[in-house]
Amino acid sequence: MAAPSPTDHKSRKLLGRLSLPESRYIADALRAETVGGVLLLVAAIAALLWANIPAIADSYASVRSFHIGPASLGLDLSLQHWAADGLLAIFFFVAGIELKRELVAGDLRDPKAAALPVIAALCGMAVPALVYTLVNVTGNGSMDGWAVPTATDIAFALAVLAVIGTSLPSALRAFLLTLAVVDDLFAIMIIAVFFTSEINFLALGGALVGLVLFWFLLRRGVRGWYVYVPLALVIWGLMYNSGVHATIAGVAMGLMLRCTRAEGERTSPGEHIEHLVRPVSAGLAVPLFALLSAGVSLSDEAIAQVFTRPETLGVVLGLVVGKAAGIFGGTWLAARFTRAELNEDLAWPDVFAVATLAGIGFTVSLLIGELAFAGDETLTDEIKAAVLIGSLIAAVIACVLLKLRNRRYRTLTEAEERDEDHDGIPDIYEEDKPEYHLRMAKIYEDRAAEHRRKAEKAAAAALQTAAGSTTEADRPA
Numbered sequence: 001m002a003a004p005s006p007t008d009h010k011s012r013k014l015l016g017r018l019s020l021p022e023s024r025y026i027a028d029a030l031r032a033e034t035v036g037g038v039l040l041l042v043a044a045i046a047a048l049l050w051a052n053i054p055a056i057a058d059s060y061a062s063v064r065s066f067h068i069g070p071a072s073l074g075l076d077l078s079l080q081h082w083a084a085d086g087l088l089a090i091f092f093f094v095a096g097i098e099l100k101r102e103l104v105a106g107d108l109r110d111p112k113a114a115a116l117p118v119i120a121a122l123c124g125m126a127v128p129a130l131v132y133t134l135v136n137v138t139g140n141g142s143m144d145g146w147a148v149p150t151a152t153d154i155a156f157a158l159a160v161l162a163v164i165g166t167s168l169p170s171a172l173r174a175f176l177l178t179l180a181v182v183d184d185l186f187a188i189m190i191i192a193v194f195f196t197s198e199i200n201f202l203a204l205g206g207a208l209v210g211l212v213l214f215w216f217l218l219r220r221g222v223r224g225w226y227v228y229v230p231l232a233l234v235i236w237g238l239m240y241n242s243g244v245h246a247t248i249a250g251v252a253m254g255l256m257l258r259c260t261r262a263e264g265e266r267t268s269p270g271e272h273i274e275h276l277v278r279p280v281s282a283g284l285a286v287p288l289f290a291l292l293s294a295g296v297s298l299s300d301e302a303i304a305q306v307f308t309r310p311e312t313l314g315v316v317l318g319l320v321v322g323k324a325a326g327i328f329g330g331t332w333l334a335a336r337f338t339r340a341e342l343n344e345d346l347a348w349p350d351v352f353a354v355a356t357l358a359g360i361g362f363t364v365s366l367l368i369g370e371l372a373f374a375g376d377e378t379l380t381d382e383i384k385a386a387v388l389i390g391s392l393i394a395a396v397i398a399c400v401l402l403k404l405r406n407r408r409y410r411t412l413t414e415a416e417e418r419d420e421d422h423d424g425i426p427d428i429y430e431e432d433k434p435e436y437h438l439r440m441a442k443i444y445e446d447r448a449a450e451h452r453r454k455a456e457k458a459a460a461a462a463l464q465t466a467a468g469s470t471t472e473a474d475r476p477a
Helices: 020-054 053-062 080-106 111-139 155-163 170-194 201-219 225-242 246-257 267-293 300-306 310-339 348-357 361-372 377-404 408-416 435-473
Strands: none
Touching: 020 053, 020 155, 020 170, 020 267, 053 080, 053 225, 053 267, 080 170, 080 225, 080 267, 080 361, 111 170, 111 310, 155 348, 170 246, 170 348, 170 361, 201 225, 201 246, 267 361, 300 310, 300 361, 300 377, 310 348, 310 361, 310 377, 348 377, 348 435, 361 377, 377 408
16 A cells, blocks of 8 residues: 655644653653563463463462452452452553543644544554454354454553564654553443443442542542542442443543643652552553463364354454554554655554554453453353464564564664763754754864874874884894
């Protein structure tokens, strides 16, 4: 497919350079997600080994089915259930803060700038769902899993980047992160709308009252974890008992935090809390969920079943083909119809590589798979295996594509991080400032003077050596 042709000077830049504050926020967020992604990868491998080594496979099933919790409160849950409904509420709480920040202080606050990631994310969810639907209509499979391949796991994607040793330019990293944030928003909406069957309105009303109280305390400026943590637990428990998936409580509370900075604040309350909670989410909650959910049988028969059963084949093709086609196609169409020009430092194959990387759907895909086929344990495990295999295929393809451009990415990244005047601000953000060029002129003048001194010293040494050689030659034998 040809890239959109250049337009007039009024056309906008697609995947252009980020502002300095946004670039630093993205870098900090992705650094934490990368570490969490590596832990997530380790947890997933551990779960697969635990579930597939015959000597200890039974213990894996026993551990994740072990029940704990107060039955009188409707919370006598298995450890696997606690991970899916409890620990992932922390993950979605962080996702809610990220979304709120993007809406009020990030790229999504500008409708024109938000159009690209929103359109790309929507297409990146719609096309995988369509691929799944076509496969299952053709193969007479169940339509219950249509939402499984729609999610992107940013932590796992970044872990893949860390493992293969490549780095993306800031524009592509921001695009990937914003895609994942929008993706999480729509995944939350899917969970709330399509996976809520029976509602306990009394419990739901109590959860809503708790959320209103949470919002009121925030607006009154009340501080103290000892106030908000117990209240959050009550809200979560009521939301769980209402029949609405409990992770919705985490999202709602995250969206209520203030993510704009008041006068004199270095960070907003939302950013501060996200900074505190993100390590818990990325380093503990999500890896534990993976440990208790990713352990599925990967025998030859089970793997063959993934590529022959319409439900599982639909998930694999949705992640590998649907995600790449949807995100790339949505991005191209957004550029085509908004007359936006692609950043001259990048090429359309870069967008396709990132779109392929977004086919790594792990955490939320596993969660939706559990919800979609809750009554069929065998099919649930097969769907999980399909998520793992589809994510692995997408990761391998993305690695190949990204490695082909790694030298170019390294050059762009070094240019973005270069700080020759040592003022703590990358030079690329100061090129339009006269004082920067004056500082650089002084630096180069000092370097030139130093090289002149070294040249004079070297010349003097050379003359002295030559004179010594002449004296030695004139001395009688």
